[in-house]
Each structure stands twice: as C-alpha cells, then as structure tokens.
C-alpha cells in the first residue's frame with residue numbers, strides 16, 4: 001500500500017476520491033509519491049522510499065531533475081492539462097495590451113465621486129483608444145499544447161498567425177489550424193509580427209532568448225507577451241526596448257522589480273493556469289499518473 005502526499009493545496013476537488021491513501025500535508029518525509037504544483041523542491045531532502053514526483057502543471061523547473069535521476073525517482077508532469085486556462089489568459093493579455101482597458105477602468109475608479117463623470121467620459125474615449133487585434137500578425141514561438149491552442153483561438157479572432165517550432169510534433173501539427181504559417185526561422189517571427197508570444201519550456205538554450213539581438217529584429221511598436229517562464233526574456237533588454245519605443249507593451253505573468261510598475265508593462269502574478277478547471281485537470285492527471293505508476297508499474301505522461 002503506497003502513501004501519496006500533496007505538498008501544497010492544488011485542487012478543490014477531493015483527491016482522496018481517487019485513493020484513500022492520499023493526504024494533503026507539508027510533511028512529505030515518508031511519502032512514496034509526492035504531488036506538487038509550483039513549490040520549489042531543489043533544497044528538499046527526499047526519503048529513500050520516495051518513488052515518484054508528479055508536477056501538477058507543465059514546467060518542471062521547480063523539480064531537482066538531476067537528483068531525481070540519480071535516485072531513480074520518476075518525475076511526471078501534466079502538459080496540456082492547464083493549456084486551456086493559459087490560452088485564455090494569452091488572448092486576454094493580447095486584448096489588454098491592445099486596448100487600454102486597465103487604464104480606462106482605473107480612470108473610472110479615480111473619478112467615481114465626480115458628479116460630472118458621464119460628461120468627462122468623452123475625454124476618456126480619446127485617451128484610452130486602442131487597436132483591434134483582427135488582421136494583426138501574431139507570432140507564436142513554441143507550438144506545443146499551449147501554442148497550438150493560442151494559434152487556433154487567434155485564427156478565430158481573425159488574426160494572421162505565424163508559428164515557429166523546430167520540434168513541432170505530428171500531434172501538434174495535426175491539431176493546428178491549417179492556415180497558420182509555419183516558419184522555419186524564428187527571425188521571420190521577429191521581423192513580421194505585430195504581437196509576439198512565447199510558449200517554450202525553460203531550458204539552458206531558451207534562457208534569455210528574447211534579449212537585445214532578438215528585440216533589435218522586431219518591428220517598431222511590437223507587443224511582446226511572456227506567459228511561459230520568467231527568464232525566457234532578458235528583462236533589462238525588454239526595458240530598454242520599451243524605453244526606445246521598439247516595444248509598445250510587454251505583458252508578463254512573472255512579476256519582478258524591473259518591469260513591475262512600468263506604465264508600458266502589464267505584470268500578472270502568475271495567474272495563467274489559475275482557474276478551477278485547470279487546477280482540477282492538472283491535479284487529477286497528476287494523481288492518475290502516480291497511481292498508474294505505483295500500483296500498475298505503467299509510466300504515462302500526458
């Protein structure tokens with residue numbers, strides 16, 4: 001009989017519906033399998049009986065993969081289980097960056113007590129006028145579970161979509177709208193697109209991939225979105241791109257002191273996958289993967 005433990009509260013659904021041996025606790029010392037969301041595990045000591053870790057989410061950069069490999073601990077993740085939540089956030093981010101909805105709402109709050117508020121609204125209409133996304137060129141770097149969903153949703157909104165992915169899977173290609181332009185050189189995304197969104201994992205090769213060189217190749221007034229992983233963008237380079245007028249708006253799901261508070265940045269506190277639906281999907285998938293491995297010896301990572 002195995003003990004499954006959950007390191008931080010993950011889902012509203014009762015995971016103990018799946019196994020009576022499931023416990024949500026901070027003390028995972030004697031667990032056979034640990035379920036974790038984004039808690040950083042690099043400094044944790046693992047007991048000798050730990051057999052697997054399931055990350056309820058896509059990114060595994062909070063898991064000490066080398067240590068797990070040395071100890072033979074199997075690591076699962078749930079790519080795709082929260083992709084719809086992130087996709088919807090990316091679409092919202094594009095719209096927020098194109099239309100100054102946040103500025104307008106703040107303006108209304110600031111003027112809430114003004115009896116003339118209805119009259120001065122005329123001024124606000126000019127001040128907060130924006131652009132439509134229909135017909136704009138959207139560049140997607142990384143066509144995995146999230147990138148493909150963003151591509152398909154953007155096509156439905158009338159955007160002209162370009163995608164780059166050197167590792168495009170047959171499954172992703174199959175699920176992607178056929179009128180997405182698949183480019184084989186990322187520079188085409190930089191030079192052609194009005195809005196660029198990144199959906200790649202954090203690897204040595206992708207760290208800081210959006211830096212001074214990439215930004216120099218982008219169109220003036222580009223909108224840049226990073227709802228994937230924090231250090232994919234070199235924030236100092238992004239800031240100088242904003243200050244030079246090259247980048248019109250930067251939307252990130254990773255607060256840090258460089259961009260938080262800047263007028264041309266929309267900084268979200270990592271809410272991309274924070275929907276009840278995504279959290280439940282990830283948690284259920286992660287528990288099923290662990291149980292399938294521990295109880296039946298099968299490895300399924302989907």
Ligand code: MLT
Nearest residue numbers: 037038057058059082273
């Ligand atoms: C993920 O890796 O799936 C995302 O970071 C979502 C999250 O866990 O908050």
